[in-house]
Amino acid sequence: MNKSSLVDKVHQALGGTKVDAEKAVDTIVDSIIDTLKGGGEVSVAGLGIFSTKMRAARQARNPRTGDPIQVPAMRVPKFRAAKALKEAVRG
Numbered sequence: 001m002n003k004s005s006l007v008d009k010v011h012q013a014l015g016g017t018k019v020d021a022e023k024a025v026d027t028i029v030d031s032i033i034d035t036l037k038g039g040g041e042v043s044v045a046g047l048g049i050f051s052t053k054m055r056a057a058r059q060a061r062n063p064r065t066g067d068p069i070q071v072p073a074m075r076v077p078k079f080r081a082a083k084a085l086k087e088a089v090r091g
Contacts, residue, residue: 003025006025007021007022007025008021010024010025032050035050036050036051036052036077039052044082045082045084046082046084046085047081047082047084047085048079048080048081048082048085049079049080049082050077050078050079051077051078051079051080052075052076052077052078053075053076053078054073054074054075054076055073055074055075055076056073057070057071057072057073058070058071059071
C-alpha cells in the first residue's frame with residue numbers, strides 16, 4: 001500500500017473530496033514527523049509506537065575502496081508494533 005491507496009481508503013471511509021482525504025493523510029504524517037523531530041513519541045492504539053533513538057558513532061568501510069570512514073552519531077526513527085497488530089498479522 002502506498003500513500004495514494006491510503007488516500008483512497010480514507011476517501012471511501014469519510015466521503016467528501018479526495019483533496020480533503022489527502023489533506024487528512026498529510027496532516028497525520030506531518031504530525032508524526034514533527035513530533036519525532038522534537039524528540040517525542042507517537043502512540044497509536046492498536047498500531048504501535050513511533051519513536052526515535054540515538055545510533056552511536058561508528059567506523060565503517062567504503063564498499064568501493066575499502067577505506068575506513070567515520071559515521072557520525074545520529075537520531076534514527078524506530079517503530080514498535082502493538083500487540084494487537086502483531087496478533088492480526090500472525091493470523
